[in-house]
Amino acid sequence: MPRTSAIAAVGVHLPERVRTTDETEARLRRENPRAGLPVGLIRRMTGVERVHEREPGEQASDLAAHAARRALAASPEPVDLLVFASASQDLIEPATSHIVADSLGLDVPVFDVKNACNSVLNAVQVAHGLIASGQARRVLVASGETPTSAVRWQVADRHQFVRSFPGYTMSDAGAALVLEATEDDGRxxxxxxxxxxxxxxxxxxxxxxxxxxxxxxxxxxxxxxxxxxxxxxxxxxxxxxxxxxxxxxxxxxxxxxxxxxxxxxxxxxxxxxxxxxxxxxxxxxxxxxxxxxxxxxxxxxxxxxxxxxxxxxxxxxxxxxxxxxxxxxxxxxx
Known part of the structure; x- marks a missing residue:
């Protein structure tokens, strides 16, 4: 049995479309002219200059698949399990991992792991355990995050703006890791x-x-x-x-x-x-x-x-x- 798991490849997809913080604040002021929203607050409070936005019609599974293709190209040996790990999802049913697997043409077992912003790290925990116990040898962990769909652009008052504030700095992204069984070689x-x-x-x-x-x-x-x-x-x-x-x-x-x-x-x-x-x-x-x-x-x-x-x-x-x-x-x- 292998001693541990190792990261064989990493794939990333950051959408080319970006929304600057200045554009975010301008839109908020335009859509809420009577709210008296402060100018420059988002940049001062967060330091964020811009966020990524997926293309219209793209789903969480698409972002995950984009990143997964890059990871699999870097480490092309077959995987025997796909885990979709994200705070986002395409649907409540079925598991988004099925949609990712279909996009990639994979015929392997799948399931989702979901724990907000720790979803990928928890998926690594699960994949590592399955590999260390001999139940899997190569696991694809794929994430597709689409938090820009939950941004509130029209706020009732400043209180609602404050409660919505963290959403204005969240980005869409895809990421993937391939974990594989490894012997005791130090990695x-x-x-x-x-x-x-x-x-x-x-x-x-x-x-x-x-x-x-x-x-x-x-x-x-x-x-x-x-x-x-x-x-x-x-x-x-x-x-x-x-x-x-x-x-x-x-x-x-x-x-x-x-x-x-x-x-x-x-x-x-x-x-x-x-x-x-x-x-x-x-x-x-x-x-x-x-x-x-x-x-x-x-x-x-x-x-x-x-x-x-x-x-x-x-x-x-x-x-x-x-x-x-x-x-x-x-x-x-x-």
């Missing part, structure tokens, strides 16, 4: 750790499609208390990350790079410090790409590889933050 997933503080689930919601509000049009928009979400993450503390590194026999100085989910640029430093992560080792993406939801970590890994920041043998820490709320971390040797 692969070293260890993972997860925790949750589920009493915070009400802080941020997108209720549409669920049993609570199945046909409520107002439920199709993000409703998030951004300040409360930041406080909740800061309250988590460093134990999960430091404990993971201790078990792996590593220190922060042993890491070549840290990949961390990013909601806003000003939040990076305080959250990193609270989690025990050296901010200077974090690969930043939020300014140029916005909040990429669960596609964040694969996009950061792909960019770091393309830029030569990491390569074979590099030790990388992945840190995931998600609504609900949950925290995840993984140490991987590339």
């Amino acid at each position: 692969g997933v070293v260890d993972l750790a997860f925790s949750a503080a589920s009493h915070h689930w009400r802080i941020g919601t997108l209720p549409t499609g669920g049993s609570m509000r199945p046909r409520d049009l107002d439920a199709t928009y993000f409703d998030i208390d951004g300040r409360a979400l930041q406080r909740a993450f800061l309250a988590l503390g460093p134990d999960l990350v430091t404990g993971l590194l201790d078990r792996a026999g590593l220190t922060m100085e042993d890491l070549d790079l840290v990949l961390m989910h990013q909601v806003a640029q000003p939040h990076l430093a305080p959250i990193a410090e609270r989690l025990g992560v050296a901010e200077g080792r974090i690969h930043e993406t939020v300014v140029r790409h916005g909040n990429l939801a669960s596609a964040t970590l694969p996009v950061q890994l792909h960019q770091a590889q393309e830029a030569g920041l990491v390569g074979p043998g590099s030790t990388v820490l992945l840190v995931g933050l998600a609504g609900g709320i949950s925290l995840g971390a993984a140490v991987v040797v590339l």
Whole structure:
């Protein structure tokens, strides 16, 4: 039986269409002329310069398939399982993984993993476990995020604008990872750790499609208390990350790079410090790409590889933050 799983390939699809923060604010003022919305607030509060928007008619499965084709081209051996991992989905039924598999022409078992912005990291956890136990040898994890469909452009008042605020910096994106069985050759997933503080689930919601509000049009928009979400993450503390590194026999100085989910640029430093992560080792993406939801970590890994920041043998820490709320971390040797 294999000792562990390793990342064989990464694929990314960032839509070419972009919406700048200036364009976002101009549209909000145009569609809400009497709301008195402040000018420049989104950029000042988040640091985000632009977000990606998928083409009209594109679905979450399309974005995932675009990225998956690139990952499979880089590592073309057959996969024996497809996991769709995203906060977004095409339909409630069937699982979006079926639609992705059909797009790719794959005839393999499929299922979805869903945990907000930690969906991909949790899918890596599942794929790693299946590979380590011998139930799979090569797993395709594919994500397609379409949060721009849940942006509220017409707000009733400033309170509703504030509750809708985090949605204005979210990006559409596709990402994919191929994980494969590997022998004890020094590369692969070293260890993972997860925790949750589920009493915070009400802080941020997108209720549409669920049993609570199945046909409520107002439920199709993000409703998030951004300040409360930041406080909740800061309250988590460093134990999960430091404990993971201790078990792996590593220190922060042993890491070549840290990949961390990013909601806003000003939040990076305080959250990193609270989690025990050296901010200077974090690969930043939020300014140029916005909040990429669960596609964040694969996009950061792909960019770091393309830029030569990491390569074979590099030790990388992945840190995931998600609504609900949950925290995840993984140490991987590339």
